[in-house]
Amino acid sequence: MIETNSLTKIFKIKKGADIPAVVDLTLTVREGEVFGFLGPNGAGKTTTIRMLTSLIGPTSGTARVCGYELGLNDQDIRRSVGLLTESPGMYDRLSAAKNLAIYANLYDVEDVEGQLKKYLQMLGLWSRRDDPVGSFSKGMRQKLAICRALLHEPRLLFLDEPTSGLDPEAAKLVRSFIEDLRSQGRTIFMCTHNLNEADRLCDRIGIFRTNLIEVDTPQNLRLKLFGRKVVFHLRSVDPSWIPLVSSLEGVSDVSLIDNKLVIALENPANQNPHIIRTLVAQGADVQFVGELRRSLEEIYLQTMGENQDEVAKS
Amino acid sequence: MKHILIIIKKEWAEVFQNRMVLFTMIFVPLIFVALPLATLYFTGQSMGGDVAGDLADVPAGFLSECGTDMTASDCMQVYLINMYLLLFMMLPVIIPVTIAAYSVVGEKTTRSLEPLLATPITTFELLAGKSLAAAIPAIMAGWLSFGIFLLGLPMLGVSQVVFRYIIGPTWLLAVMVAGPLMAIAAVNFALFVSSRVNDPRVAEQISVLLIIPIMAALFAQLAGIIVIDLFVMLSYIAAMVLVDIGMIYLGVTIFERETILTRWK
Ligand SMILES: Nc1ncnc2c1ncn2[C@@H]1O[C@H](COP(=O)(O)OP(=O)(O)OP(=O)(O)O)[C@@H](O)[C@H]1O
Ligand SMILES: [Mg+2]
Numbered sequence: 001m002i003e004t005n006s007l008t009k010i011f012k013i014k015k016g017a018d019i020p021a022v023v024d025l026t027l028t029v030r031e032g033e034v035f036g037f038l039g040p041n042g043a044g045k046t047t048t049i050r051m052l053t054s055l056i057g058p059t060s061g062t063a064r065v066c067g068y069e070l071g072l073n074d075q076d077i078r079r080s081v082g083l084l085t086e087s088p089g090m091y092d093r094l095s096a097a098k099n100l101a102i103y104a105n106l107y108d109v110e111d112v113e114g115q116l117k118k119y120l121q122m123l124g125l126w127s128r129r130d131d132p133v134g135s136f137s138k139g140m141r142q143k144l145a146i147c148r149a150l151l152h153e154p155r156l157l158f159l160d161e162p163t164s165g166l167d168p169e170a171a172k173l174v175r176s177f178i179e180d181l182r183s184q185g186r187t188i189f190m191c192t193h194n195l196n197e198a199d200r201l202c203d204r205i206g207i208f209r210t211n212l213i214e215v216d217t218p219q220n221l222r223l224k225l226f227g228r229k230v231v232f233h234l235r236s237v238d239p240s241w242i243p244l245v246s247s248l249e250g251v252s253d254v255s256l257i258d259n260k261l262v263i264a265l266e267n268p269a270n271q272n273p274h275i276i277r278t279l280v281a282q283g284a285d286v287q288f289v290g291e292l293r294r295s296l297e298e299i300y301l302q303t304m305g306e307n308q309d310e311v312a313k314s
Numbered sequence: 315m316k317h318i319l320i321i322i323k324k325e326w327a328e329v330f331q332n333r334m335v336l337f338t339m340i341f342v343p344l345i346f347v348a349l350p351l352a353t354l355y356f357t358g359q360s361m362g363g364d365v366a367g368d369l370a371d372v373p374a375g376f377l378s379e380c381g382t383d384m385t386a387s388d389c390m391q392v393y394l395i396n397m398y399l400l401l402f403m404m405l406p407v408i409i410p411v412t413i414a415a416y417s418v419v420g421e422k423t424t425r426s427l428e429p430l431l432a433t434p435i436t437t438f439e440l441l442a443g444k445s446l447a448a449a450i451p452a453i454m455a456g457w458l459s460f461g462i463f464l465l466g467l468p469m470l471g472v473s474q475v476v477f478r479y480i481i482g483p484t485w486l487l488a489v490m491v492a493g494p495l496m497a498i499a500a501v502n503f504a505l506f507v508s509s510r511v512n513d514p515r516v517a518e519q520i521s522v523l524l525i526i527p528i529m530a531a532l533f534a535q536l537a538g539i540i541v542i543d544l545f546v547m548l549s550y551i552a553a554m555v556l557v558d559i560g561m562i563y564l565g566v567t568i569f570e571r572e573t574i575l576t577r578w579k
Contacts (some may be wrong), residue, residue: 011576053432056572079434089425091324093331105320106433148429 001156001187002029002052007061009047021047023211024061029204031155034178034188036202038195038300043209045191046086049158052189053083066156079107082154084162088145092134096125096144099133100151107152119147122177138165146174150181157181159190163197175201199296207303214303221299227252229292230268232261232275235285244282245275262292317435321443322450328420329413329447338412339451343459346405350398351466354391388476395480396542399488400532402463405456406497407525410448414504415517417444418574422512431571441569445501452497460489487547495554500524502561509574 004027011019021044029035037045050056052065054074063070066080090099097116104112120126123143133141142165149157162178163171171194178201181188192198198205199218206215214221222228237259245263246254250271253264261279265271268291276286329335380389421427430440467477479485503524508517534540 050428050575055428055431055575075434075436078432083429083432085425085428085432087425087428089427089429091328091426092424093328094324098327102320102324103429103433106317106430106435108316108434145429 001031001033002027002035002063002065002189004028004052004063005061007048007051007063008059009044009051009056010059020210022051022058025208025212027206027212027215029187029189031187032182032185033203034182034190034201036198036205037189037191037208038193038198038205039191039208040304045208046160048208049083049160049189049191053081053158054078079152080154080156082149082152082157084145084149084157084159086160088141090133090136090141090144093132095130095132096120096136097129099144100148103148104151109152115151115153116147119150123147124173139167139170142166143170143174146177154186156187156189159188159192161191161193163192163194171197195296195300205296207300209304209307213307218296218299221296221303222294227264228266228268229262229264230272230275231288231290231292232263232279232286233288233290234259234261234279235287237261237284238282241279241282241284245278248275248278251275317439318443318446321435321440322447325413325417325444325447326451329416332416335412335416339409339455342408343405343455346398346401347459347462347466349401350395350463351470353394353398354467354472355470384475384479385473388473391472391476392479395476397532397535399485399542400528400535402456402460402489403493403496404525404528405459406449406452406493407500407528408522409452409455410497410501411504411521411524412518413448413451414444414501415508415521416514417448418505418508419512419514419517422574423514428575431575437569437571438566441505441565444505445498445565448501448504449494449497452501453494456489456493456497484542484544484547487544487551488542492547492551492554495551495558496524496528498558499554499561502558502565506561506565506568509569 004025007022007025007027008020009022011021013019025048037048039045047056051058051070052063054065054070054077057071065077068074068076068080070077091102094102097120100116100120101112104115109115116129117126120129123146125140125143125147128136128140133144136144142162146159146162149159159178163174166174175197178188178190182201190198190202202218204215204217205221207213207221214224216224237256239256242254242256242261245251245261248271250266251263252266255262263275272289276289279286330339380392384392418427421430464481467480500521504517504521507520508514511517511520531540531542535542540546
């Protein structure tokens with residue numbers, strides 16, 4: 001669906017240094033995938049989306065979007081993708097329905113009325129369709145912008161911070177909406193600062209700051225950065241058990257936190273029973289066993305931290 | 315073509331709700347109609363016997379414009395009305411500039427330009443839609459106020475000869491051809507300016523500079539340096555055609571999607 005090759009965007013500012021917003025981005029997003037694009041403010045996420053929707057031209061590098069070559073078939077790219085822009089950008093003086101109708105017509109949608117009704121109802125704005133957008137709250141505008149991005153039923157959807165400014169309930173609505181879109185087989189490229197959201201929704205995640213630092217499934221990112229760790233809650237711990245457990249096969253690290261043994265393992269499913277037997281044989285009372293789950297936030301911060309170190313070194 | 319119509323409709327739906335724009339669209343033409351009518355009314359009344367003295371104010375070069383069938387009073391009126399001819403040519407510059415200035419800069423400040431540019435619309439369609447949306451009302455306002463002006467003339471008791479002069483070729487060319495040509499130049503210039511600045515008022519002020527040449531013509535005529543006759547009008551129209559071609563070319567080549575989206579200075 002999306003294939004980029006060394007995509008680079010350098011903003012030239014008269015006088016003063018150039019701003020490298022995106023440098024050498026090489027990335028593939030597969031059809032039907034929800035791809036999360038994470039990175040700090042100013043990382044170049046919006047710039048990347050703008051390039052991929054052919055709003056701004058890359059300084060260098062190439063990309064194919066929906067099978068069309070960026071720079072050659074821009075018209076076709078614009079026709080086939082949907083874009084939720086960073087700010088909703090509606091015509092405040094016009095009604096919600098009028099706003100959408102303008103876009104539906106520009107996208108040459110055939111059944112304008114039908115599409116308007118479908119999406120306004122889905123996002124709970126149908127009863128407000130004749131009110132001027134100027135009277136809408138931030139969240140309502142955001143929902144309206146989501147409707148706008150979908151009117152022409154694009155197969156590829158770019159969402160720049162879809163849940164920013166939404167209350168928890170509305171954010172949940174939008175998230176389940178995104179899940180619906182995925183189940184319809186659409187490809188979604190989304191930027192977000194909400195890491196739980198990315199964790200829940202995305203098949204793969206790219207951690208990005210000017211260039212791509214890591215890209216993988218949330219699961220693999222956890223493994224790659226932290227390995228798999230299992231926590232054994234014991235009633236009490238005898239320090240002599242630590243070297244004993246460490247010496248077992250497949251155990252790479254053991255640490256003690258209060259009454260908990262945190263054990264890094266290659267394959268918990270195979271090794272846990274063996275560890276439990278060993279501990280019980282030593283007289284330990286095993287109360288709970290569970291996998292130590294890292295939040296995506298920890299992964300993100302860890303990645304950013306390492307990247308910062310590398311940047312500092314170089 | 316369909317996209318151009320959508321843009322025009324959208325512009326009108328939006329722009330005509332802007333008080334500033336509506337005010338310019340209604341108030342300015344009204345003044346421009348009222349001024350010459352009032353002048354005619356008062357000169358017609360004051361033209362008593364002392365005609366020779368009045369005619370001394372008319373530049374010698376202009377006397378040739380007055381037909382042999384005109385009385386001195388008629389000639390004086392024609393001279394005065396000709397000053398206002400230039401007002402009717404200014405109308406199609408002032409009105410579209412306000413609309414065009416708000417149309418691009420307005421979309422920049424509300425950030426609605428980005429989703430608009432993300433649609434399959436071409437730059438040409440967008441530009442054409444925006445220019446026509448601004449030029450059509452301006453041309454209409456120009457023609458309409460000229461129509462009202464014409465209707466008002468007989469009521470003021472203007473003589474047949476003067477009336478015939480006003481619906482003669484110089485005036486008709488000015489209102490019907492030169493006006494629209496000026497509107498097109500003004501709109502394209504305003505669109506060009508407003509794609510480069512971020513404040514609609516600045517865009518408007520820069521674009522309104524276009525009326526300077528008309529003002530210059532007005533003063534030149536007052537000073538008796540030029541006489542706007544058929545020949546001057548035709549030359550002016552020829553020049554405007556060239557200016558229009560240049561402006562449209564400038565607009566289409568310089569109006570880059572990327573620049574208007576990313577330039578924030
Ligand atoms: N029009 C522009 N002109 C100059 N520099 C720009 C322009 N747009 C973006 N930049 C620069 O490019 C860099 C990336 O900006 P971008 O908006 O892509 O970040 P982002 O990842 O979307 O950030 P955020 O999370 O805050 O939305 C920033 O340093 C920004 O200053
Ligand atoms: Mg952004």
